[in-house]
Amino acid sequence: MLTTIIYRSHICDNVPVKTLEEMVDAANKKNGYADVTGILLFNGTHFFQLLEGPEESVLTIYQHICEDVRHYNVVELLRDYAPARRFGKSGMEIFDLRRHDTNQVLQAVLDKGTSKYQLTYDDRALQFFRTFVEAREKENYFEIPSADSWDFIPDQQDMVAGVPLAASDVDCSFAFQPIIDPLAQEVVSLEALIRTPSGDSPQSWFDTYKGDDVYAADLKSKKVAFAMAAALNIGKQSLSVNLLPMTLVKIPGAVNFLMQEIHKNGLVPDQIILEFTEQEIISRLDEFTDAIRQLKAAGIRVAIDHFGAGFAGLSLLARFQPDRIKINRELIEDVHKSGPRQAIILGIIKSCTSLEISVCAVGVEKPEEWMWLESAGISLFQGYLFARPALNGVPAVAWPEKKAGF
Ligand SMILES: Cc1cc2nc3c(=O)[nH]c(=O)nc-3n(C[C@H](O)[C@H](O)[C@H](O)COP(=O)(O)O)c2cc1C
Structure with missing residues (x-):
């Protein structure tokens, strides 16, 4: 069944942002083999990722991601099933929110979507994107130490x-x-x-x-x-x-x-x-x-x-x-x-x-x-x-x- 996971996390201080492209290239390949697609948003401090694909593959990849020492405070926001992929174009793509105008950034993210129907209507996954992009829940991101x-x-x-x-x-x-x-x-x-x-x-x-x-x-x-x-x-x-x-x-x-x-x-x-x-x-x-x-x-x-x-x-x-x-x-x-x-x-x-x-x-x-x-x-x-x-x-x-x- 087509499964979606959305999580957010906090980048570790010692991870240079320029290494992220490399990480995403590797992730893109691995996701491609596993028929998993998605998008990774980054705002300079937090990651927000949507992963979608066959249930077992998504869960396996998510398990690896949770154990990755390049980020911490990984919080699963949504685990759900859907009739079609929302971001079906590539295995993984990074989207740096800082490179976009605040007023147009949400639309720029949505333009990456492949399922217009899902992204237009009241989709919970889409609402999570909106909340993250607009930093509306930030007061509830409790950054706990290790x-x-x-x-x-x-x-x-x-x-x-x-x-x-x-x-x-x-x-x-x-x-x-x-x-x-x-x-x-x-x-x-x-x-x-x-x-x-x-x-x-x-x-x-x-x-x-x-x-x-x-x-x-x-x-x-x-x-x-x-x-x-x-x-x-x-x-x-x-x-x-x-x-x-x-x-x-x-x-x-x-x-x-x-x-x-x-x-x-x-x-x-x-x-x-x-x-x-x-x-x-x-x-x-x-x-x-x-x-x-x-x-x-x-x-x-x-x-x-x-x-x-x-x-x-x-x-x-x-x-x-x-x-x-x-x-x-x-x-x-x-x-x-x-x-x-x-x-x-x-x-x-x-x-x-x-x-x-x-x-x-x-x-x-x-x-x-x-x-x-x-x-x-x-x-x-x-x-x-x-x-x-x-x-x-x-x-x-x-x-x-x-x-x-x-
Ligand atoms: C924010 C973030 C997002 C990641 N997204 C993916 C992903 O979508 N797919 C993937 O295979 N690895 C992703 N990784 C990397 C994995 O955590 C892990 O390093 C990778 O699966 C390689 O694992 P392995 O060396 O144990 O095979 C991500 C890492 C971080 C920090």
């Missing part, structure tokens, strides 16, 4: 505490993972993640309950979470715990139980954040938002976990505004390379900023993901890059430190 410009240095030893309750009260355990502001070097919150007593996954723990028993067990497990937090001497540190939305709806007196356990362990409601996942909320939104009022009235804050993974997305925020949202790993993964993910996350940030909802990125594993998200305006992070959850304890945080010379 991954090896930072060290991540653990600041202490993991802190581990035993489970401070009688065995009859305990059928679960918790692993704690910090939510941090890396540049302020501050632990903003600790999240208590449920595990089986031997440390197995939340799913293994939930699987031991049938039907509605899961809600009573879910609520009771918070007793263990709060007791462990107290035993770990978390002090005034804010503590995030997960709760199934239906636990609040189905268990009478759930909020009172939580309040009792919070006080019993020397904690205060203001330091507790209850996290609910988006997917479970939207199935019974009215009942859930009713229950949430009681929590808010008691002074407990609320977060939506796995935001972006369910079906509601931003429209959920029209019905109910939490104190914090946590963007799902699916959107975070390789965000520095993906135009669509960047656009969605910028949209989430914009909406949440207007609503004074704090935004946390979850599942951050790569320095580039973190750097892109910081540049986009997120300051709260959770992920293996900084700290893995520690069973029955609090892990050391690996804080980022800029390497000398970067």
Whole structure:
């Protein structure tokens, strides 16, 4: 199938512009053999390339291009299918925008096109050309440094505490993972993640309950979470715990139980954040938002976990505004390379900023993901890059430190 990829990237400082013609000659030949055509725009700083041809060939060439050390911050903007080539004349042609009059440059690019029909109507690929040529999205090109410009240095030893309750009260355990502001070097919150007593996954723990028993067990497990937090001497540190939305709806007196356990362990409601996942909320939104009022009235804050993974997305925020949202790993993964993910996350940030909802990125594993998200305006992070959850304890945080010379 005729496939199109469009990306943009940043030329490396040490690449002389005069070597580009040579590079394009070689690319032209390779593309010709692979039946790939396209055009490469250059504005002195950024490249913008359209590649089109048989899917496998386009993907192989794009893979090579991504690995090329002559440019960096390669962001895929479009991957789509089309009935005809837009630039079918040559394997590769470079078009230096600086050599053209600003008012005529877009037309000059379009004149290179071979499919008049596609280039005249509302074609997304064409709109990307227009945006690049007119430099309309430039404020969203976050030029992040290379991954090896930072060290991540653990600041202490993991802190581990035993489970401070009688065995009859305990059928679960918790692993704690910090939510941090890396540049302020501050632990903003600790999240208590449920595990089986031997440390197995939340799913293994939930699987031991049938039907509605899961809600009573879910609520009771918070007793263990709060007791462990107290035993770990978390002090005034804010503590995030997960709760199934239906636990609040189905268990009478759930909020009172939580309040009792919070006080019993020397904690205060203001330091507790209850996290609910988006997917479970939207199935019974009215009942859930009713229950949430009681929590808010008691002074407990609320977060939506796995935001972006369910079906509601931003429209959920029209019905109910939490104190914090946590963007799902699916959107975070390789965000520095993906135009669509960047656009969605910028949209989430914009909406949440207007609503004074704090935004946390979850599942951050790569320095580039973190750097892109910081540049986009997120300051709260959770992920293996900084700290893995520690069973029955609090892990050391690996804080980022800029390497000398970067
Ligand atoms: C901005 C830019 C655009 C490129 N476009 C192409 C291209 O369209 N086709 C191509 O084969 N190589 C292109 N290259 C070069 C590839 O990255 C790579 O050097 C080339 O495929 C040779 O790879 P090889 O030596 O591993 O075979 C481009 C490089 C850059 C920096």
